[in-house]
């Protein structure tokens with residue numbers, strides 16, 4: 001018990017860093033994902049091809065490699081950013097690729113007649129997308145987006161490879177001093193579970209609210 | 215006769231190798247109600263969808279009030295008009311779909327208000343007044359705050375008609391507006407369409423409702439295999455069809 005109390009402040013500090021990484025990458029990743037999704041189904045072929053190339057690249061290579069690449073390669077071309085920024089960029093670029101596929105699938109699951117009805121009323125493609133199609137995707141987006149955010153939370157643990165003391169790294173540091181991996185890692189697991197389970201219960205509550213509206 | 219409001223000139227449409235429209239020509243006068251009949255797969259929907267450019271014609275022209283819709287022939291090739299021009303052209307043509315296509319995340323009233331506000335730039339109070347007027351006109355004033363999933367098929371289709379009318383179109387295109395409805399709900403939609411025709415609206419109606427065609431239609435077109443096989447006054451088509459294919463079709467549906 002004494003040991004647990006001793007390490008908790010350190011783990012909480014790491015947890016704070018984990019949450020910052022998650023929140024920042026989730027925000028940028030979602031914005032990027034939305035843009036990529038729209039590009040994936042854009043009328044212009046070139047735009048579609050470029051977006052699909054991007055998605056293939058980021059889903060087809062290890063996230064660890066992407067983090068190390070951005071952290072290592074940017075300084076090589078003269079761009080020096082804080083480690084945290086590098087990791088947030090890598091996580092956002094990666095999450096964007098996955099979120100793009102989630103949003104694209106949701107858009108394409110909306111009946112084609114919706115876009116046609118909007119266009120037949122004289123609404124432009126962008127306006128129809130914004131006012132008619134995207135709002136209808138929210139409910140369908142919720143479950144896969146929660147999964148994605150949970151995955152992202154766990155993925156932030158890779159930030160330890162560039163020395164950022166987030167929850168995983170903090171826990172490593174503690175257990176390497178104490179040689180008590182059992183307690184350390186159990187507390188660490190509880191930390192991650194707290195985040196992912198909160199996400200899921202928020203989603204369930206939100207879903208119920210949407211259902212009540214019909 | 216004055217200049218037709220809508221002209222279709224030797225319209226062709228192919229999907230890959232499949233030629234769905236094989237040269238259709240048609241003129242519609244202001245205030246006219248043209249009824250299009252024909253077997254399933256004969257290209258009726260495709261014709262309507264080409265008229266407001268939801269499908270891009272392979273060949274031929276659509277002229278709305280003398281102006282080419284969607285694309286223009288320049289030096290022998292068809293050139294797409296800017297999207298903004300097309301959007302503007304579409305505001306003059308209302309379309310009613312077989313499956314209603316109401317926006318499910320908006321109430322009946324919001325469905326009707328959406329395009330007037332977003333496209334015509336009406337302010338909310340004006341759009342709301344317009345929406346209420348139109349919903350009342352189709353008999354759904356009390357359903358203004360209801361979401362589409364809570365409306366019957368007939369009610370949804372009447373909202374869809376009100377929504378199309380909100381753009382104050384010059385022509386209304388109906389693609390089998392009652393085909394997806396339970397039989398007892400067909401009448402209320404046809405009644406709205408009859409009233410609309412009486413008010414002088416120019417309409418092109420694809421339908422299997424021969425009673426409606428007879429009562430309201432000024433002209434009936436019989437399509438088969440992507441061409442207009444026969445056209446004429448409803449009386450003539452229904453009582454003395456000239457072509458075997460028309461006779462065969464009518465004997466099946468009447």
Ligand SMILES: Nc1ncnc2c1ncn2[C@@H]1O[C@H](COP(=O)(O)OP(=O)(O)O)[C@@H](O)[C@H]1O
Pocket residue numbers: 229232234252253254255256257258259260261
């Ligand atoms: N988007 C499309 N792609 C391929 N074939 C199509 C498409 N739309 C319609 N068709 C084909 O065109 C033919 C005519 O269809 P349609 O115009 O819907 O006929 P109708 O409305 O008279 O039943 C059908 O054989 C249909 O399968």
Ligand SMILES: [Mg+2]
Pocket residue numbers: 258259260389390
């Ligand atoms: Mg059809």
